[in-house]
Amino acid sequence: MFDIGFFELLVIGVIALLVLGPERLPKAARSVGLAIGKVKRSFSNVQEEFERQMRTEELKEKLKDPYATFMDDIEKEVNSDNKVIDAPTPDDAYSDPILDADSKDK
Numbered sequence: 001m002f003d004i005g006f007f008e009l010l011v012i013g014v015i016a017l018l019v020l021g022p023e024r025l026p027k028a029a030r031s032v033g034l035a036i037g038k039v040k041r042s043f044s045n046v047q048e049e050f051e052r053q054m055r056t057e058e059l060k061e062k063l064k065d066p067y068a069t070f071m072d073d074i075e076k077e078v079n080s081d082n083k084v085i086d087a088p089t090p091d092d093a094y095s096d097p098i099l100d101a102d103s104k105d106k
Helices: 008-066 066-081 097-105
Strands: none
Touching: 008 066
């Protein structure tokens, strides 16, 4: 977010001490900390709401065409395994490894 180093924070602290004085500095620091916390929570809530809306829209789109969603899921599974599935040929369907080995020996 901001690129503020230790030296910059030290300068800000010294200036705040000079301007506010030692009596009011702790109250001001606490108020600034609380305000920053509220802003962070607000941004977090907005981001969560946005993500929730995106998931809802995605689910609505999936529910419109369940067959396409099912096929997409199947394709993802097949692609994630990185396996090539070979369909058996008609010759493979009727071959017997034991009989094939016996015929090769003769």
